[in-house]
Amino acid sequence: MAQLRRTASLPAVFSFPPAECRPGSFAVRPGAASWEAMNRRFALSALTLLLTACGQIESAPHLSDRTIDLGTRLSAEVRVPLQGRWEISRVPDWLDVSGRSGTGDIALTVTAHRPNATPAAADQPQLRGVIEVSSTRPDGTVQSTARWTVTADQYRLSGRVTEAPAVGGQDLHLSQTPTPAPQREVRGLIVTYRSAANRDAVLPVRVSAQSTLSAEARQARATLDALGIAPAQRQPLSERSVVLSGLSDVAQAQARLAADPAVLSVTPNVVLHALATPAAPQTATPVVPDDQYAPLQWAFPLMGYGAVWRDMDAGGYTRPVTVAVADSGVRYDHPDLAGQLWTPQEGALDVLSGTDNGDGDGPDRDPTDPSFAGRKTESHGTHVTGIIVARWGQNAPSCAGCSPTGVVGASYKAPIKVLPIRVLDTQGNTDLADVINAVRYAAGLPVKLGEQVYTNPHPAQVLNLSLGGEGISTAEAQPMCDAVAQARERGTLTFAAAGNSGTGQPYYPAACPAAVAVGSVTLTAAGTPTHATYSNHYAQVQLSAPGGSSVLAPTYYAGGTFGGEPFPDDIVSTGWDYQKDEPNYVAMAGTSQATPQVAAVAALLLSKGVTQGPDDTLARLTATSTDLGAPGRDDFYGFGMVNAAAALGAPAVSNTLGVLLSDGQGHTYRPALNALGHFTAYLGEGDYRVLAGRDLDANGLFGEAHEPRSQAAQATLSPAQPQVELGELTVKP
Structure with a gap:
C-alpha cells in the first residue's frame, strides 16, 4: 500500500491500495479527509503511484508468455483479461x-x-508442455501471440526388488573388538645420515676400519657410542637410515643426534594402529547356515560387480597380479582363503621387529595372525584379505557349524594372489620402521631384519595399507612417505586407509604424496551411497569405497537381513574365532574395509590389461569413479566412489532383476533399479500393477510366465495420494 505522510501543506493521510486494479481503470480510497479536499496536484501523484502498482496488467488486446504450474493437481482454471478474439x-x-x-x-x-506423457523409464519428475495462443484484430489479422508453459509434477511410486534369502550361521558375527583412543607411543628413533658411509659406520658390522673413516663418519659413530646405544640396538632401514630401539631417553637422544653434523634428520619411530571403528551393536544371532553370506556383501553390487564377474566369465583376466596386504597377518587355515595366498615358502613375511607381538618371535617367514590364550581381538588382516580374494563356491570342510561356502571376494576367476606381510601385532599396533620395511619389501626392495636380508620374490603391483597413525606430523611421516614413493617408482601402487576419527586430520601413510588415500561410504535409508561420518576428510583423499555403516551416526539397515532381522550395512568377510580357534566370518566397518575394495579394482584393471602401471591405474580409477558430493574432487569422497563396472568396461548382459509397472490404460513402464534393487517411478494418476522379476530373454520385460517373479502389488496414485512406498518385492523361483 502506497502511503503519504502529512506535511505542513496537507491536512490528512491517504492510502491507495492496488486491490482495485482493472484494465483501463483505477481506484482511489480516501483516508481521514475526503477526495474533494485533496489538492489536484497530489491527486495526479497518487494516480501515478497507483498505475505503477498495477504494472502487471496486460494492455488489451496483447497477450504475454506465462507459466501455468499445476503442481500435483489434475487441472487448473486460467483467467486472462482480453479484448477482441483469441484462439489456441x-x-x-x-x-x-x-x-x-x-x-x-x-x-x-x-x-x-x-x-500420456510419461516415458517408459518413468524417470521424469516433472512434465512440461507449451500451449500456443493468439489474439486477432476485427479484420482477422494476428495482433499478438503467446506461449503458455504448463508444468505438472509427477506422482512417485517407489520400492525395492530383492532376492534376499534367509541368511544364518554360527560362524558370522559382528566385530566386538574394543577400540579405545590410542595414546601416542614411540619405539625409538629413525636416523637418516647425510651419506651411506655415515650409516655404515654406525652399524653393528663395520665395513671400514676406524682409520679409513671420514671425520663425519667417526663423529656419527661417536655420537651413538656416547649415548650408550649398543650395536644390537642399531638396525639398517634404508641406504642411509637406521632405526634405533630400546632407548632409555628418546627425547635426549633425538636432541643429541639432531645436533650431529653427520645426521640429515632424526624422527621418532611412532607407533601406528589398525584402523577400526567402535563395534556396532549386534542385532542378529547367528544360526546354522542354509546359504552363503554373499547376499550380505552389498558393497559388490553397489560397485557394479555383477557385470564385472560376468565379464570374467568371458575371459580376458589373464595377467597374474600380486596384492600385498601389510596388516596383522592372515589365517592360512581359513578354508575360504585356500589357494589364494602366497605362502611362507613363496615370499610371505612377518616384519615385526619385536618379540612381544603375539607370536613370541621376531621377523620370520610366517605371517600367521597368531592364536594365544585369551585373545579377544579379531584377525584384521584376514578380514581385509577376504574382501579381495575370498574363494567362490564350496570350501573344504573345516568345523561343525562352519559355512560350506562363506563369502566371495572381488577377484572371482582373475589370477590375483595376496602376499601377506605381517606388520601389525595382535593389538593392532606397529611403528614407522616396521611399516617402512613392509612397504619396501612389498615393492621388491631388500630389507634387513635382524641378521637376515629378505627380498620379495613376487613384487606387488598393488599394496594395501589398512592402517595409520593419529597425530603424526608431516616431518615424522617423511621416512615412511619416502618408502611409499620409492615403491611407486618401482611399480607398486599403495592404497591406504584415510582414517576413522571423522575429522579433517590427515592420516599417514594415506596422506603421503605417492599413496592413494581411500575414504569410506555407507548407505542411506534409501540404499544410496553417502559419506560415512567416521571417515576422515582432507585434501589428500582421492577415492572412496564402501566401508560399512557409521556407528557415530544413526545406522540404516538397508543391506540385508540375517536370521530374519535387519543386518547392519557393515562389510562381511573372512575372520577367525580365537576362542574356538576356528574359521568364521565377521562384519566390520571402517576405512580399513574401504581400502581393499579399491585395491581389488586396481588389481583387476592390471589383470585384464586395461592399465599397465601405477599412474594409468590411478587415472582410470579416478576417471570412472561415481562422483558424489560436490562436483569434481572434494575432501569427503575424493574423485568419487570407485565403480568397478565402469573402470573395467564390463558389458551389460541379460538375466537381470527388474520391475514392470502397468496401468489400466495400457501403459507399461520399466523404472531402473539401482545396485541394491531400489526403484523410484515418476508416474501419472491411475491404478498400477507392480511385478518384479528376472528378465531371462533380454526383452526388457521382467517376471513373465517362465521367469522368476514376485507376487503382484497394487498401488493408486492421485492428487490425494501423490506418493506410495511399496516396500520390498521379493522375487522367488
Missing part, C-alpha cells in the same frame, strides 16, 4: 483445454493426463 493453436497431447477460441476475456480449464 497448439496443445500438447497430454493436456486438454476446455475451449479453443472465443471473444473477450479468456476463461478456460487446463487438464493434465500425465500417463
